[in-house]
Amino acid sequence: MKIALLGYGKMGKVIERIALERGHEIVLKKDQSNSYDKLSDADVAIDFSVPSAAVDNISASFNAGVPVISGTTGWLEHYDEMIALCNDKKSGFISSSNFSLGVNIFFGLNEYLAKIMTPFNSYKVTMEEIHHTQKLDAPSGTAISLAKGVIENSKYANWTMDQANDDEIHIEAKRIGDVPGTHTVTYDSIVDNIEIKHTAHNREGFALGAVIAAEWLAGKTGVYSMKDVLNLK
Known part of the structure; x- marks a missing residue:
C-alpha cells in the first residue's frame, strides 16, 4: 500500500x-x-x-x-x-x-460505565487529561470524545473547563513534559469514588x-x- x-x-x-x-x-x-x-x-x-x-x-x-x-x-x-x-x-x-487500540477499547468501557452510573445521582463525573507541553489544543480531542461518550449515555448535557454545573462534566487539562497521553474518568461521591484510566507509554x-x-x-x-x-x- x-x-x-x-x-x-x-x-x-x-x-x-x-x-x-x-x-x-x-x-x-x-x-x-x-x-x-x-x-x-x-x-x-x-x-x-x-x-x-x-x-x-x-x-x-x-x-x-x-x-x-x-x-x-x-x-x-x-x-x-x-x-x-x-x-x-x-x-x-x-x-x-x-x-490507539487501547483507547478505543477505553471509549467503549467509558460509555458502558456512564450507562450503569446514570441512576446513581450521588456520583459526580469529572475528567483529567495530561499531555506533553507541545500539544496545541486543550482539552485533548480524546478527552472531548470521552465527555461526549458520557453525555450520550447519561443525564449530562455538556462539558466545561470552568466551574461545572450539575449537568456539566468538568475537564482538567494539564501539560507536563513529554507525556504521550493520560486520561482519567472519575465518578466521585461522599463515600467513595470509581475511576477508570488509560495511560499511553509512548506514541x-x-x-x-x-x-x-x-x-x-x-x-x-x-x-x-x-x-x-x-x-x-
Whole structure:
C-alpha cells in the first residue's frame, strides 16, 4: 500500500517506521515547507499535522481521490464540511481523536460505565487529561470524545473547563513534559469514588492504530470510525 504522510513531526516519523515494517511504501512526507506532489500516487493519506493545516490536507486528499485517516484534533468546526466533500468526491474518511487500540477499547468501557452510573445521582463525573507541553489544543480531542461518550449515555448535557454545573462534566487539562497521553474518568461521591484510566507509554499505539485503520480503509468509500475498524459496534 502506498501512503502519503501529511504531517511529518514526531507522530509522522513513528507512523512511517511502523508502515515500512508492515511492508508499505511512503510516497509523500509533507511538512509545512513542501507541496502535495505525489499525493495522487497514494492509496491512502494519513494526516497527523496541526489544526491549522488539517482542513487543507484533508481537502487536498479528497480532491486527489485519496481516502484519509486523520488523527489531528482541534479543527472539528469544519468536520461537516469535510464529510460533505468526502461524499461528493466518493472518497473514504476516518477521523478519530485517538487511534490507539487501547483507547478505543477505553471509549467503549467509558460509555458502558456512564450507562450503569446514570441512576446513581450521588456520583459526580469529572475528567483529567495530561499531555506533553507541545500539544496545541486543550482539552485533548480524546478527552472531548470521552465527555461526549458520557453525555450520550447519561443525564449530562455538556462539558466545561470552568466551574461545572450539575449537568456539566468538568475537564482538567494539564501539560507536563513529554507525556504521550493520560486520561482519567472519575465518578466521585461522599463515600467513595470509581475511576477508570488509560495511560499511553509512548506514541507507538497511536501510530499502529492509524496504520491499521489505513489498511482497513484502503479501497473503501464512505465515512467510518474506529469502531468499524475494530468491529466494536
